[in-house]
Every structure is written in C-alpha cells, then in structure tokens.
Amino acid sequence: MANEVFSVKSFYNFLNEGGLQCPISSWLWRNNYPRKVNLFNWLTWKNKILTLENLEKQCFNKLPTATCVFCHAGIELVDHLFLHCSFAKHVWKYFVRLLHLPEPPILLSYLIWVSWRSRLQTWIQDVGVWIMKALIWNIWLARNDRIFNANVVHAADIIMKCDRMIFSWFTVIVEGARGKFEDYALAIRHSLKFLDQRAEETNEVLTAEEASEQHTG
Incomplete structure (x- = not known):
C-alpha cells in the first residue's frame, strides 16, 4: 500500500509541478507517443510496475515463484525483465546492431534513461527514446500474454512489433x-x-508439414 501511495503521490506532484522535479520529463512526455506507453515507461523508471518481485514483496504473487517467465533464470526484477533476461538481451542486441546504438547498461533506472541516452548524438537521441519505449512496452505485453494466456511469444515477434511501433512514430x-x-x-x-x-x-x-502429417496419418 505504501508503494501505491508513493506512486500516486509522486505522479500527482509531477503533474502539479510540470515535471520540474523529474530529470527525464523534458523528453519522456514529448511528441505524440501513446499516453499509456509514456505512463508505463514512467512507472517502470520509478520501479512501480507489478513485476513478480514487487508483487511478492506485497504478498500478491499468485504464481509459485517470482522467477522470470521468459528465461526461468532469475527473479523478475525490473532490471532483469527488460535488460538481463536472455529474451530481452536478444531484442536489445538486434536493435543495437540494426541502428548502431551503444550497448545498453546494466541498470534500467537512471543509467538507461539518462546516461545511455546521453551517449547518443543529440540529433538521434529521439531514436534511442523510441527504442526504449517500444521495447519496454512490448516486452511487458509479451510477459503478460505468457502469464495470463499461456502464449509463447518469440523474440522475433517482439522485434516486429517494436519495428511497427517505431515506424508509426516516425x-x-x-x-x-x-x-x-x-x-x-x-x-x-x-x-x-x-x-x-x-x-x-x-x-x-x-502448413506444408501439417498437410504432410494429415496425408501420412
């Protein structure tokens, strides 16, 4: 409950103060990004999203463990889910190579939102923001699809969804x-x-394999 109050209070203060106390507000809320994507990325930066680790702290985790549902190799922390997980690393590596971006840092909070972005040339920093927002949003949706619908989403599917989202913003x-x-x-x-x-x-x-199985069956 305390975390929820802090999150709501900090967001309320942000709105009242025009973002003056938020070091990433000058670019996080800029341009025509969907509001839900902006808000979710802001909550992720504050570590206020309902990861399994945060749910377990509040005794609300309904799964057997708080282990990452993608790689099963670590606790589902914010940093793990969006940076350290082999699934997330695969997506990051694709865009780093495709767009010649610097390697992502080990921490999501300050480093990726401020330090990593500042390593980009000024005129392409928006590209870095697109990648961060699209990747974080789509990994979260895939994670929810895995937990609630038992659907296995491949990294290539996430990359394609990120491509479409980024191109629409362009x-x-x-x-x-x-x-x-x-x-x-x-x-x-x-x-x-x-x-x-x-x-x-x-x-x-x-389709060809299915037809062959039906024929031989």
Whole structure:
C-alpha cells in the first residue's frame, strides 16, 4: 500500500509541478507517443510496475515463484525483465546492431534513461527514446500474454512489433524534421519487411508439414 501511495503521490506532484522535479520529463512526455506507453515507461523508471518481485514483496504473487517467465533464470526484477533476461538481451542486441546504438547498461533506472541516452548524438537521441519505449512496452505485453494466456511469444515477434511501433512514430514527425531520421526509418522499414517475409516463409513451412502429417496419418 505504501508503494501505491508513493506512486500516486509522486505522479500527482509531477503533474502539479510540470515535471520540474523529474530529470527525464523534458523528453519522456514529448511528441505524440501513446499516453499509456509514456505512463508505463514512467512507472517502470520509478520501479512501480507489478513485476513478480514487487508483487511478492506485497504478498500478491499468485504464481509459485517470482522467477522470470521468459528465461526461468532469475527473479523478475525490473532490471532483469527488460535488460538481463536472455529474451530481452536478444531484442536489445538486434536493435543495437540494426541502428548502431551503444550497448545498453546494466541498470534500467537512471543509467538507461539518462546516461545511455546521453551517449547518443543529440540529433538521434529521439531514436534511442523510441527504442526504449517500444521495447519496454512490448516486452511487458509479451510477459503478460505468457502469464495470463499461456502464449509463447518469440523474440522475433517482439522485434516486429517494436519495428511497427517505431515506424508509426516516425510517420507522425513534423515534415521538416524527418530528414535527419531518414536512414533510421529506412533501416526499420527493411527490418520489418525482412521479418514479415520470414514469418510468411515459416507459416508456409508449417502448413506444408501439417498437410504432410494429415496425408501420412
């Protein structure tokens, strides 16, 4: 309960003070990102989301353990879920290589939101923000899908969803500012095209295998 009160109080203070006390407010709430994505990323930065570790602290975890549902190799802390888990690392590595970004840090809180972003050249810091927001949001959705629906989501699916989200944000940038992001948008577009094609080929293989099984059965 104390954590919930602190979270609501801190968010209320943020709104009243115009974000003056929040070191990431100058860019976290900027541009036309979906409000739910912004708010969730802000709560993640404050470590106020309902990870299994936070739920266990409050005696609300209904699962047998607080182990990460993706890798089963560590407790589901905020840092583990979005940075240390082999699942998250795979997604991060893809975008780091695709867009030539610096390696992510070991801590999600201050380091990734302030230090990691500051390592990017000023004119591409928005790209880093897109990656952070899209990756954190989509990993969380995949985690919930695994817990509540028992659906196994592959890293390639998360990458594709991030590609689509990032590309949609690029399309709403003011026309005069698009030029500096053109190379990154092109890389995302090629990535999305490649993943779509690979998904289609995978589905064709699965369909052929199913038909073969039915025939031999």
